[in-house]
Amino acid sequence: MIVVDPARIDAAEQFAALSAAGAGGIATFVGLVRADDGVATLELEHYPGATEAALQRLVDEARERWALIDARITHRVGAMAPGDVVVFVGTAAPHRAPALEACAFLIDRLKTDAPFWKKETRGDETRWVEPRGSDDAAAARWTL
Amino acid sequence: MLYFAWVRERIGRGGEMVDPPGDVVTVADLIGWLANGSAVHGAAFADPARLRAAVDQVFVPLDAVLGSAREVAIFPPVTGG
Numbered sequence: 001m002i003v004v005d006p007a008r009i010d011a012a013e014q015f016a017a018l019s020a021a022g023a024g025g026i027a028t029f030v031g032l033v034r035a036d037d038g039v040a041t042l043e044l045e046h047y048p049g050a051t052e053a054a055l056q057r058l059v060d061e062a063r064e065r066w067a068l069i070d071a072r073i074t075h076r077v078g079a080m081a082p083g084d085v086v087v088f089v090g091t092a093a094p095h096r097a098p099a100l101e102a103c104a105f106l107i108d109r110l111k112t113d114a115p116f117w118k119k120e121t122r123g124d125e126t127r128w129v130e131p132r133g134s135d136d137a138a139a140a141r142w143t144l
Numbered sequence: 145m146l147y148f149a150w151v152r153e154r155i156g157r158g159g160e161m162v163d164p165p166g167d168v169v170t171v172a173d174l175i176g177w178l179a180n181g182s183a184v185h186g187a188a189f190a191d192p193a194r195l196r197a198a199v200d201q202v203f204v205p206l207d208a209v210l211g212s213a214r215e216v217a218i219f220p221p222v223t224g225g
Contacts, residue, residue, distance in 0.1 A: 031225055044224070045149055047217060050201040075224065087225055107225060115198070115217075116224025117149035128150045131221040 001070075002055045004046060006078035009085035018090040019070040025096035027103035029089040035082035039120045044077045044086065047115040051075075054114040062091070062106055066098035073106060075116065105142045112139040145178075147188075148219035151195070154188035171197045172206040174216060189218075196221055 001017070011030045020026055033042045059071045070092040076085065089106045093099035118129040146159045168177050172192065179189040189195065197204055198217040210216065 045152075046224075047146070047148055047198070047201075047219070050198055050217070053201060054203075111225040112222065113203075114224050115148065115203075115219065115222050117220065118223045119149070128220065129223045131223050135225075 001072040001074075002052055002059065003072075003074040004048075004051055004055070004077055005074075006076065008080075009074055009076050009088055011085055011088055014072065014074055014088040014090060018072055018092050020092050021069065022094065023069050023092040023099075024094045025099040026090065026092045027096070027099040028091075029087075029103055029107045030085055031087040031107070033080050033082045033084045033086055036120075038122045039082060040123070041079055041081060041121040042084075042086070043079050043119040043121070044075075045117045045119070046075075046077050051115050055110065058106055058109050058113060061109075062102040065105070066091075066093065066102040067095075068093050068098060068102055071102060071106065073110065075110075075114075077116070108135075108138040109142060111135045146215060146217040148217065151188055151219050155184055169209055170206070171199065171204060171208050171210060171216065171218075174210060175206070175218065194220060 018026060055073050062071050068091055072090050074088045089103055091099045091102040112135055120127055120129060145162055147155050152158050164174055164177050168174050175189050175192060178185040196219055197206055199208060199213045200215050
Protein backbone atom coordinates (compact mmCIF):
# COMPACT_ATOMS: atom_id res chain seq x y z
CA MET A 1 0.00 0.00 0.00
CA ILE A 2 1.40 3.35 -1.12
CA VAL A 3 0.11 6.72 0.06
CA VAL A 4 1.56 10.15 -0.86
CA ASP A 5 -0.55 12.87 0.71
CA PRO A 6 -0.37 16.24 2.53
CA ALA A 7 -2.41 14.90 5.48
CA ARG A 8 -0.70 14.54 8.86
CA ILE A 9 0.55 10.97 9.38
CA ASP A 10 -0.56 9.18 12.55
CA ALA A 11 2.04 6.44 13.14
CA ALA A 12 -0.30 4.44 15.39
CA GLU A 13 -2.99 4.47 12.69
CA GLN A 14 -0.42 3.41 10.07
CA PHE A 15 0.76 0.59 12.32
CA ALA A 16 -2.81 -0.59 12.85
CA ALA A 17 -3.43 -0.60 9.08
CA LEU A 18 -0.46 -2.89 8.45
CA SER A 19 -2.02 -6.24 7.77
CA ALA A 20 -0.56 -8.55 10.40
CA ALA A 21 -2.62 -11.67 9.64
CA GLY A 22 -0.23 -14.58 10.03
CA ALA A 23 2.74 -12.34 10.78
CA GLY A 24 5.41 -13.41 13.21
CA GLY A 25 7.09 -10.03 13.08
CA ILE A 26 6.42 -6.44 12.10
CA ALA A 27 9.14 -3.85 11.42
CA THR A 28 8.52 -0.12 11.09
CA PHE A 29 10.53 3.00 10.33
CA VAL A 30 9.06 6.39 11.21
CA GLY A 31 10.93 9.44 9.85
CA LEU A 32 10.35 12.74 11.67
CA VAL A 33 11.10 16.36 10.76
CA ARG A 34 14.31 17.28 12.63
CA ALA A 35 14.67 20.73 14.18
CA ASP A 36 18.26 20.97 12.85
CA ASP A 37 19.77 24.42 13.56
CA GLY A 38 16.42 26.04 14.05
CA VAL A 39 14.44 24.64 11.11
CA ALA A 40 10.91 26.04 11.48
CA THR A 41 9.22 24.54 8.42
CA LEU A 42 10.01 21.69 6.08
CA GLU A 43 8.35 21.55 2.67
CA LEU A 44 8.21 18.36 0.67
CA GLU A 45 7.71 18.54 -3.10
CA HIS A 46 7.06 15.46 -5.23
CA TYR A 47 6.44 14.42 -8.83
CA PRO A 48 2.79 13.32 -8.90
CA GLY A 49 2.43 9.97 -10.61
CA ALA A 50 6.15 9.25 -10.89
CA THR A 51 6.63 9.33 -7.11
CA GLU A 52 3.85 6.85 -6.43
CA ALA A 53 5.14 4.61 -9.25
CA ALA A 54 8.69 4.69 -7.83
CA LEU A 55 7.41 3.71 -4.37
CA GLN A 56 5.28 0.93 -5.85
CA ARG A 57 8.35 -0.44 -7.69
CA LEU A 58 10.23 -0.52 -4.38
CA VAL A 59 7.40 -2.39 -2.65
CA ASP A 60 7.19 -4.83 -5.57
CA GLU A 61 10.95 -5.44 -5.39
CA ALA A 62 10.79 -5.93 -1.60
CA ARG A 63 8.00 -8.49 -2.02
CA GLU A 64 10.11 -10.36 -4.60
CA ARG A 65 13.20 -10.42 -2.39
CA TRP A 66 11.64 -11.19 0.99
CA ALA A 67 8.69 -13.29 2.15
CA LEU A 68 6.37 -10.49 3.22
CA ILE A 69 2.75 -10.55 4.28
CA ASP A 70 2.34 -6.80 3.88
CA ALA A 71 4.38 -3.70 3.12
CA ARG A 72 3.27 -0.10 3.26
CA ILE A 73 4.86 3.29 2.61
CA THR A 74 3.05 6.49 3.57
CA HIS A 75 4.92 9.70 2.68
CA ARG A 76 3.72 13.18 3.57
CA VAL A 77 4.11 16.12 1.15
CA GLY A 78 3.60 19.87 1.57
CA ALA A 79 4.49 21.97 4.62
CA MET A 80 5.28 20.38 7.99
CA ALA A 81 6.85 21.29 11.32
CA PRO A 82 9.61 19.76 13.51
CA GLY A 83 8.36 16.57 15.17
CA ASP A 84 5.86 15.80 12.41
CA VAL A 85 6.02 12.39 10.74
CA VAL A 86 7.43 12.68 7.18
CA VAL A 87 7.37 9.00 6.28
CA PHE A 88 6.08 5.71 7.68
CA VAL A 89 7.46 2.43 6.34
CA GLY A 90 6.07 -0.85 7.68
CA THR A 91 6.62 -4.50 6.80
CA ALA A 92 4.97 -7.64 8.15
CA ALA A 93 6.49 -11.10 7.66
CA PRO A 94 6.36 -14.60 9.13
CA HIS A 95 9.78 -14.03 10.76
CA ARG A 96 11.79 -11.04 11.99
CA ALA A 97 14.65 -11.15 9.46
CA PRO A 98 12.61 -10.50 6.30
CA ALA A 99 10.54 -7.84 8.10
CA LEU A 100 13.62 -5.96 9.37
CA GLU A 101 15.62 -6.31 6.13
CA ALA A 102 12.75 -5.30 3.84
CA CYS A 103 11.94 -2.28 6.04
CA ALA A 104 15.59 -1.09 5.88
CA PHE A 105 15.68 -1.73 2.12
CA LEU A 106 12.51 0.33 1.57
CA ILE A 107 13.65 3.43 3.49
CA ASP A 108 17.25 3.28 2.17
CA ARG A 109 16.14 3.01 -1.45
CA LEU A 110 13.28 5.50 -1.05
CA LYS A 111 15.92 8.12 -0.20
CA THR A 112 17.66 7.73 -3.57
CA ASP A 113 14.98 6.33 -5.92
CA ALA A 114 11.79 8.28 -5.21
CA PRO A 115 11.32 11.84 -6.50
CA PHE A 116 10.87 13.97 -3.37
CA TRP A 117 12.63 17.26 -2.62
CA LYS A 118 12.96 18.93 0.78
CA LYS A 119 13.08 22.67 1.40
CA GLU A 120 13.92 24.00 4.87
CA THR A 121 12.92 27.37 6.28
CA ARG A 122 14.89 28.95 9.14
CA GLY A 123 13.68 32.42 10.02
CA ASP A 124 13.52 34.32 6.70
CA GLU A 125 15.93 31.97 4.98
CA THR A 126 14.87 29.03 2.81
CA ARG A 127 17.16 26.47 1.24
CA TRP A 128 16.76 23.25 -0.72
CA VAL A 129 18.32 20.28 1.07
CA GLU A 130 21.36 18.83 -0.70
CA PRO A 131 21.61 15.05 -1.14
CA ARG A 132 24.02 13.24 1.17
CA GLY A 133 26.66 10.77 -0.01
CA SER A 134 25.84 8.54 2.97
CA ASP A 135 22.33 8.05 1.53
CA ASP A 136 23.83 6.74 -1.74
CA ALA A 137 26.03 4.34 0.24
CA ALA A 138 23.05 3.12 2.29
CA ALA A 139 21.01 2.48 -0.88
CA ALA A 140 23.94 0.80 -2.67
CA ARG A 141 24.25 -1.92 -0.01
CA TRP A 142 20.97 -3.38 -1.33
CA THR A 143 22.27 -3.76 -4.91
CA LEU A 144 22.23 -7.43 -5.87
CA MET B 145 8.70 19.82 -19.83
CA LEU B 146 8.25 19.55 -16.07
CA TYR B 147 10.51 21.20 -13.49
CA PHE B 148 10.81 20.49 -9.78
CA ALA B 149 12.38 22.01 -6.64
CA TRP B 150 15.01 24.72 -7.29
CA VAL B 151 14.96 24.07 -11.03
CA ARG B 152 11.25 25.01 -11.01
CA GLU B 153 11.92 28.08 -8.87
CA ARG B 154 14.77 29.32 -11.08
CA ILE B 155 12.79 28.84 -14.30
CA GLY B 156 9.76 30.44 -12.64
CA ARG B 157 7.22 27.80 -13.63
CA GLY B 158 6.48 24.13 -13.13
CA GLY B 159 6.21 23.21 -16.77
CA GLU B 160 6.04 24.28 -20.40
CA MET B 161 5.48 22.85 -23.87
CA VAL B 162 8.50 22.83 -26.17
CA ASP B 163 9.13 21.72 -29.73
CA PRO B 164 12.86 21.07 -30.12
CA PRO B 165 14.56 20.81 -33.53
CA GLY B 166 15.62 17.47 -35.01
CA ASP B 167 19.23 17.71 -33.85
CA VAL B 168 18.09 17.51 -30.20
CA VAL B 169 18.56 13.78 -29.65
CA THR B 170 19.34 13.27 -25.95
CA VAL B 171 18.15 14.79 -22.66
CA ALA B 172 21.48 16.64 -22.46
CA ASP B 173 20.86 18.07 -25.97
CA LEU B 174 17.43 19.25 -24.83
CA ILE B 175 18.89 20.92 -21.73
CA GLY B 176 21.55 22.62 -23.89
CA TRP B 177 18.96 23.79 -26.44
CA LEU B 178 16.73 25.26 -23.69
CA ALA B 179 19.75 26.87 -21.97
CA ASN B 180 20.78 28.57 -25.21
CA GLY B 181 17.24 29.78 -25.83
CA SER B 182 16.81 31.95 -22.73
CA ALA B 183 18.90 33.53 -19.97
CA VAL B 184 16.57 32.10 -17.32
CA HIS B 185 16.98 28.53 -18.58
CA GLY B 186 20.70 29.15 -19.06
CA ALA B 187 21.03 30.12 -15.37
CA ALA B 188 18.89 27.21 -14.13
CA PHE B 189 20.83 24.68 -16.22
CA ALA B 190 24.30 26.23 -15.70
CA ASP B 191 25.66 23.14 -13.93
CA PRO B 192 24.29 19.97 -15.60
CA ALA B 193 26.14 17.82 -13.02
CA ARG B 194 23.53 18.98 -10.50
CA LEU B 195 20.59 17.97 -12.74
CA ARG B 196 18.69 14.72 -12.96
CA ALA B 197 16.00 13.74 -15.48
CA ALA B 198 13.02 11.52 -16.12
CA VAL B 199 11.59 10.68 -19.54
CA ASP B 200 7.90 9.75 -19.48
CA GLN B 201 8.21 9.41 -15.69
CA VAL B 202 11.20 7.00 -15.73
CA PHE B 203 14.55 8.17 -14.28
CA VAL B 204 17.23 8.27 -17.00
CA PRO B 205 20.83 9.48 -17.31
CA LEU B 206 21.30 12.79 -19.14
CA ASP B 207 22.76 11.01 -22.19
CA ALA B 208 19.49 9.05 -22.67
CA VAL B 209 17.89 9.32 -26.11
CA LEU B 210 14.56 11.18 -26.11
CA GLY B 211 12.96 9.15 -28.90
CA SER B 212 9.23 9.87 -28.95
CA ALA B 213 9.16 11.18 -25.37
CA ARG B 214 6.06 13.18 -24.45
CA GLU B 215 7.06 14.25 -20.93
CA VAL B 216 10.58 15.19 -19.83
CA ALA B 217 11.21 16.27 -16.24
CA ILE B 218 14.36 18.09 -15.05
CA PHE B 219 15.10 18.32 -11.32
CA PRO B 220 17.86 18.24 -8.69
CA PRO B 221 18.99 15.00 -6.99
CA VAL B 222 16.17 13.71 -4.79
CA THR B 223 16.09 14.23 -1.00
CA GLY B 224 13.00 12.46 0.36
CA GLY B 225 12.43 10.22 3.34
